[in-house]
Amino acid sequence: MPVYRAPVGDTLFILNEVLGFERYNNLPGFADATPETIEAILGEAARMAEEVLFPLNYSGDQEGCRRNDDATVSTPTGFKQAYEAYCAAGWTGLAEPEEFGGQGLPYTLHAAVGEYTSAANMSLMMYPGLTQGAMAAIVVHGTEAQKRTYLPNMVQGRWSGAMNLTEPHCGTDLGLLRSKAVPQPDGSYRISGQKIFISAGEHDLTENIVHLVLARIEGAPEGTKGISLFIVPKFLVGEDGALGARNGVTCGAIEHKMGIHANATCVMNYDEATGYLIGAENRGLPAMFVMMNEERVSVGLQGVSIAEVAYQNAAAYARDRIQGRALSGAKAPDRKADPIIVHPDIRRTLMTIRTFNEAGRAFLLWTALQSDIAHRSADDRERQVADDILGLVTPILKGVMTDKGFEHAVMAQQVFGGHGYMEDNGMSQYVRDARIAMIYEGANGIQALDLVGRKLGLNGGRAAMALFKEIGDFCAENRADEGMAPFTKALKKALDDVQASTMWFMQNAMVKPDNAGAGSTDYMHLFGLVILGYMWARMVKAAQAGLAAGDGGRTQFLKAKLVTGRFYMERILPETALRRTRIEAGAETMMALPAEVF
Ligand SMILES: Cc1cc2nc3c(=O)[nH]c(=O)nc-3n(C[C@H](O)[C@H](O)[C@H](O)COP(=O)(O)OP(=O)(O)OC[C@H]3O[C@@H](n4cnc5c(N)ncnc54)[C@H](O)[C@@H]3O)c2cc1C
Numbered sequence: 001m002p003v004y005r006a007p008v009g010d011t012l013f014i015l016n017e018v019l020g021f022e023r024y025n026n027l028p029g030f031a032d033a034t035p036e037t038i039e040a041i042l043g044e045a046a047r048m049a050e051e052v053l054f055p056l057n058y059s060g061d062q063e064g065c066r067r068n069d070d071a072t073v074s075t076p077t078g079f080k081q082a083y084e085a086y087c088a089a090g091w092t093g094l095a096e097p098e099e100f101g102g103q104g105l106p107y108t109l110h111a112a113v114g115e116y117t118s119a120a121n122m123s124l125m126m127y128p129g130l131t132q133g134a135m136a137a138i139v140v141h142g143t144e145a146q147k148r149t150y151l152p153n154m155v156q157g158r159w160s161g162a163m164n165l166t167e168p169h170c171g172t173d174l175g176l177l178r179s180k181a182v183p184q185p186d187g188s189y190r191i192s193g194q195k196i197f198i199s200a201g202e203h204d205l206t207e208n209i210v211h212l213v214l215a216r217i218e219g220a221p222e223g224t225k226g227i228s229l230f231i232v233p234k235f236l237v238g239e240d241g242a243l244g245a246r247n248g249v250t251c252g253a254i255e256h257k258m259g260i261h262a263n264a265t266c267v268m269n270y271d272e273a274t275g276y277l278i279g280a281e282n283r284g285l286p287a288m289f290v291m292m293n294e295e296r297v298s299v300g301l302q303g304v305s306i307a308e309v310a311y312q313n314a315a316a317y318a319r320d321r322i323q324g325r326a327l328s329g330a331k332a333p334d335r336k337a338d339p340i341i342v343h344p345d346i347r348r349t350l351m352t353i354r355t356f357n358e359a360g361r362a363f364l365l366w367t368a369l370q371s372d373i374a375h376r377s378a379d380d381r382e383r384q385v386a387d388d389i390l391g392l393v394t395p396i397l398k399g400v401m402t403d404k405g406f407e408h409a410v411m412a413q414q415v416f417g418g419h420g421y422m423e424d425n426g427m428s429q430y431v432r433d434a435r436i437a438m439i440y441e442g443a444n445g446i447q448a449l450d451l452v453g454r455k456l457g458l459n460g461g462r463a464a465m466a467l468f469k470e471i472g473d474f475c476a477e478n479r480a481d482e483g484m485a486p487f488t489k490a491l492k493k494a495l496d497d498v499q500a501s502t503m504w505f506m507q508n509a510m511v512k513p514d515n516a517g518a519g520s521t522d523y524m525h526l527f528g529l530v531i532l533g534y535m536w537a538r539m540v541k542a543a544q545a546g547l548a549a550g551d552g553g554r555t556q557f558l559k560a561k562l563v564t565g566r567f568y569m570e571r572i573l574p575e576t577a578l579r580r581t582r583i584e585a586g587a588e589t590m591m592a593l594p595a596e597v598f
Pocket of ligand 1: 163164165166170171172173196197198199200257265436439440441442443444445446449
């Protein structure tokens with residue numbers, strides 16, 4: 001059976017030594033997050049993940065969700081108790097505003113905890129994950145009355161959230177949306193239509209489900225300019241806050257799908273359901289984007305989570321499984337064969353996954369920190385810089401870490417040989433579960449287009465230029481440091497590739513937009529490689545400082561950082577040159593064949 005240990009030591013290293021978390025103790029909520037508190041929180045989160053959530057991961061996958069004859073949905077055995085334990089421990093409100101009952105701690109901590117809990121049980125954690133996104137949208141766009149009505153119960157996890165965008169004919173292109181909203185004399189709306197693929201649309205974990213639904217108000221313009229956002233609760237809520245009548249929203253079916261079997265993916269039927277406008281009329285997409293951006297970071301996190309748990313299992317298996325002899329002579333001469341971890345090709349596999357996981361964790365926490373600064377800093381300029389970077393890197397985090405999450409789950413499965421293909425070893429589940437993260441919350445091809453087509457050029461390219469400068473400055477500042485030279489040299493070369501590719505787009509994509517579309521996925525990965533390289537360079541610098549300070553208890557951990565960072569620079573980062581070559585090849589050949597030839 002699979003194993004999982006939350007990487008608390010690594011998270012603490014990133015927060016304390018790489019990101020310098022204490023420097024931000026002037027931000028609201030950060031003063032309470034002392035190093036001791038952080039360590040205690042992460043320790044408790046690790047226990048929750050390892051002892052409560054993880055034991056249900058495999059059984060939940062095997063059992064799946066069930067739709068009952070009365071259109072209710074039952075989650076797998078044990079899920080309700082585990083969810084209640086998760087809520088009772090306060091995890092749902094960790095970073096939520098104190099005025100609604102949350103603890104107001106940094107979102108960065110929420111992300112650190114989320115990595116562990118998602119690795120332990122991705123399906124189960126999607127239920128509170130969607131609530132988190134829905135709360136974010138209500139905090140930003142809800143009226144005071146809506147906030148008071150919904151947020152306190154959602155913060156406690158007694159009510160959950162769901163996002164309803166997709167319709168059978170309308171996925172990426174939300175302009176095609178048909179669900180309609182008819183205004184009522186009391187200011188509410190009657191919502192009708194069908195939504196498909198709705199995660200956590202119906203289940204038995206909470207007393208109420210707060211659906212955020214995109215629909216078109218009667219007479220609204222066609223396309224994306226006529227879409228509004230509505231709150232549609234499963235049970236209507238009285239003025240006293242008590243649950244009232246059942247609303248006209250029901251689960252018509254649950255989808256039969258490849259993975260995340262324990263998360264109910266529902267067809268939701270809206271039959272003149274009562275809904276309440278959130279945000280302005282016809283401005284539903286910007287309001288929904290608050291939820292979507294939050295979810296995109298959470299989905300990037302899922303990529304890191306699954307790759308980490310898959311890696312841990314592959315590494316344990318590679319130390320244990322004996323097959324063949326080491327090329328350099330027997331390493332376990334008293335046994336009939338050596339453990340497969342002696343083989344360079346197995347090392348290549350494990351090191352590749354490991355180097356992405358450690359840098360991916362840093363990328364995730366650094367991104368979450370930008371979100372905290374963007375939302376909590378009192379300094380306008382600091383807020384703007386962080387917000388720029390957050391917007392720029394969110395599609396990269398989502399797209400790159402989930403592409404890699406799946407690729408690395410497959411690589412970890414490969415370490416098990418045929419045993420990885422057998423369901424009972426658990427690796428097959430990781431491959432199946434990781435796959436969805438590349439698709440939902442905007443398929444990864446769309447993340448790449450968002451990056452190239454929208455985020456790069458925003459405000460005259462301000463965000464990208466600021467980030468390129470930050471990385472360039474880091475390289476320049478550490479150039480004279482002999483220990484850092486192999487890292488900064490490789491990073492600078494990769495930075496040149498991404499800057500040159502950005503310039504190439506400026507010169508070649510404005511006149512011929514297909515050039516942008518043809519190179520966008522390569523560009524997203526190229527940019528991701530550079531950011532992960534930057535994370536590695538910073539981690540190496542912190543590890544060198546730790547070693548110089550003589551922290552004996554962590555010598556092996558810190559030395560492993562240097563080796564893993566070097567592996568990244570030698571074997572992974574040079575891929576930027578290939579990505580750049582592909583980008584500069586343009587769209588011509590790609591678009592040459594007529595559609596009927598395919
Ligand atoms: C398990 C699961 C859970 C989900 N949960 C939710 C949920 O909770 N709420 C919700 O609303 N939705 C949910 N979805 C829907 C999901 O977000 C969509 O499936 C996704 O956005 C893609 O839409 P689509 O499936 O219609 O694909 P399409 O939009 O038809 O896209 C098909 C392919 O074409 C590409 N493509 C489309 N347009 C372009 C373009 N302009 N340029 C280049 N490429 C393009 C896409 O990248 C994709 O690869 C879920 C889906 C699944 C499978």
